[in-house]
Amino acid sequence: MSKGVSGNVFDYKLLKRVLNYILPYKGKFYFTGLLVIVLAVIAPIRPLLIQYAVDNFILVPNSVMLYNITIALIGLLILESGLQFIQTYLANWLGLSVVKDLRVDVYKKINNFKLQYFDQTPIGTLVTRVVSDLETISDIFSQGILIIIGDILKLVAVVVFMLLQDWQLTLIMLIPMPILFVATNRFKNYIKLAFQDVRTAISNLNTFVSEHLTGMGVVQVFNREERELESFRKINEEHKLANIRTVWANSIFFPIVEVLSAISLALLVWWGAGDVVSGRTSLGVLTAFIMYINMLYRPIRQLADKFNTLQMGMVASERVFKVLDTDASIANEGKLDAQHLQGEIEFKDLWFSYTPDNWILKGIDFQGSPGQTIAFVGATGAGKTSVINLLGRFYEFQKGEILIDGKDIRSYELNSLRSSIGVVLQDVFLFSDTILNNISLRNPKISEEQIIAASKTVGAHEFISKLPGAYHFNVQERGGMLSSGQRQLIAFIRAYVYNPKILILDEATSSVDSETERLIQNAIDILTKGRTSIIIAHRLATIQKADNIIVMDQGEIVEQGSHTELLNKNGVYQNLFELQFK
Numbered sequence: 001m002s003k004g005v006s007g008n009v010f011d012y013k014l015l016k017r018v019l020n021y022i023l024p025y026k027g028k029f030y031f032t033g034l035l036v037i038v039l040a041v042i043a044p045i046r047p048l049l050i051q052y053a054v055d056n057f058i059l060v061p062n063s064v065m066l067y068n069i070t071i072a073l074i075g076l077l078i079l080e081s082g083l084q085f086i087q088t089y090l091a092n093w094l095g096l097s098v099v100k101d102l103r104v105d106v107y108k109k110i111n112n113f114k115l116q117y118f119d120q121t122p123i124g125t126l127v128t129r130v131v132s133d134l135e136t137i138s139d140i141f142s143q144g145i146l147i148i149i150g151d152i153l154k155l156v157a158v159v160v161f162m163l164l165q166d167w168q169l170t171l172i173m174l175i176p177m178p179i180l181f182v183a184t185n186r187f188k189n190y191i192k193l194a195f196q197d198v199r200t201a202i203s204n205l206n207t208f209v210s211e212h213l214t215g216m217g218v219v220q221v222f223n224r225e226e227r228e229l230e231s232f233r234k235i236n237e238e239h240k241l242a243n244i245r246t247v248w249a250n251s252i253f254f255p256i257v258e259v260l261s262a263i264s265l266a267l268l269v270w271w272g273a274g275d276v277v278s279g280r281t282s283l284g285v286l287t288a289f290i291m292y293i294n295m296l297y298r299p300i301r302q303l304a305d306k307f308n309t310l311q312m313g314m315v316a317s318e319r320v321f322k323v324l325d326t327d328a329s330i331a332n333e334g335k336l337d338a339q340h341l342q343g344e345i346e347f348k349d350l351w352f353s354y355t356p357d358n359w360i361l362k363g364i365d366f367q368g369s370p371g372q373t374i375a376f377v378g379a380t381g382a383g384k385t386s387v388i389n390l391l392g393r394f395y396e397f398q399k400g401e402i403l404i405d406g407k408d409i410r411s412y413e414l415n416s417l418r419s420s421i422g423v424v425l426q427d428v429f430l431f432s433d434t435i436l437n438n439i440s441l442r443n444p445k446i447s448e449e450q451i452i453a454a455s456k457t458v459g460a461h462e463f464i465s466k467l468p469g470a471y472h473f474n475v476q477e478r479g480g481m482l483s484s485g486q487r488q489l490i491a492f493i494r495a496y497v498y499n500p501k502i503l504i505l506d507e508a509t510s511s512v513d514s515e516t517e518r519l520i521q522n523a524i525d526i527l528t529k530g531r532t533s534i535i536i537a538h539r540l541a542t543i544q545k546a547d548n549i550i551v552m553d554q555g556e557i558v559e560q561g562s563h564t565e566l567l568n569k570n571g572v573y574q575n576l577f578e579l580q581f582k
Helices: 012-042 045-058 063-111 115-120 123-165 167-173 177-214 216-221 225-278 283-324 384-391 414-419 435-440 448-458 461-465 484-497 514-527 563-567 572-581
Strands: 345-353 359-368 373-378 399-404 421-424 502-506 532-536 548-553 556-561
Touching: 012 063, 012 123, 012 283, 045 063, 045 123, 045 283, 063 123, 063 283, 123 167, 123 177, 123 283, 167 225, 167 283, 177 216, 177 225, 177 283, 216 225, 225 283, 345 384, 359 384, 359 548, 359 556, 373 384, 384 502, 384 532, 414 421, 421 484, 435 448, 435 484, 448 461, 448 484, 484 514, 514 532, 548 563, 548 572, 556 563, 556 572, 563 572
Parallel strands: 373 532, 373 548, 421 502, 502 532
Antiparallel strands: 345 359, 345 399, 548 556
């Protein structure tokens, strides 16, 4: 749990922010609140009717009136049960509706985070925020605040009814209450810390499981199953211990409530019996007070449970709103539409770093005209991928300029800009969906016929047609049912059908066999025609036709020119070429 999370039960500012999501459903919320008030007022009426029946129709037998009052009690019970059903249903409905809206806001916010945020934040933590924490917030409405208000109103109503009937007997019966209030306060403070530990343990568990299931191949290849299992046991044990601390608190608190309830009952019988004998009070009042004791202590016992629920909801709310308040999005203040880009690219004295004073790119200068192919080569870590990440505005650069068609890249509307740039990455990510949907990404403007035509152009139609269901074949999680070469072809078709003005290929042929590389190289020649293309490659054979080859080393451009020009310079490029083709 971060130190910034207070976990206060009555953090009014936080609670108000959660309640803002009720505004679209305020009619149902107010009606549910009205039902809570009505139920609180109705609850003490049943003991009152029983008191009246005992004093007037049992001690002084009157079977007709006893029958009538029994019917009235049954009717009141049915009414109370019906109202309780409606109130419970509406409270849960409100909780689920709020969570639905809040989850959309959180997911929308995460969707717009820059990639640097995901570099620094475990995926399991975000999964916890979007799923587990939001489910806990739902309980604020279904089991938390409305139920707490209802129970408090019921307590007030019961005490008022008791005082009106016999204030002396009421005060005697309430003698254990100060002890109960002290115990409840101690319980609340302890359970707050325990629930913070529980939420942290859940987040750690989700993070570990998510990360290790994704990297299970590495775990098994390096025979680390036992070591990782031991790490999992440790995290799982922390999760168990955190929950046991909450169980320990409950196992102490609830027996204390039961003991104090029994003490109140004993005091009532001891004092009340004397009052009945002396004639100061009636047997009916004593009977009603016995029922009132149960009506007092049961809500107090439940209140502790509801405070637990509200506490967990507040902890979860603060975590979720921390995500919503995170300023990690790329500024989208541009107004220009990138739909009609020509594709002219220019980097002017560009400097970029992921962390302060650790420059990844230093004074990058180059220009690409519409329709040209620009290739980047260099050692791993030279900064090639950083260049294309900046072109798509996935990261923000610190100094210099990036111009597209002579205009600052930040002056373009972000979504419009990205829709004009097609990217094929070395590590292809496919969703657990059909080939068709992985290519179109469910864009209704891209038809199945267009996808089939593009597949034939790339040369992938043959292998796709042989799959069960062809284009409707489900590739499973991360495209696990396809080979790396097949996944690369799918990614290439995806870029092709979106018809981008600027094409980026990041090691697009590095993970494929010679036959697949031949297919892709042929498609590259077709696709790059008439559009600006940027190719990053280690295999120099794939970029010899490029109009401009830029050689990078440690974040700087050390050479640039055509393939022939660079070979004649006897520099870095020539050394790379001889190493690969010797």
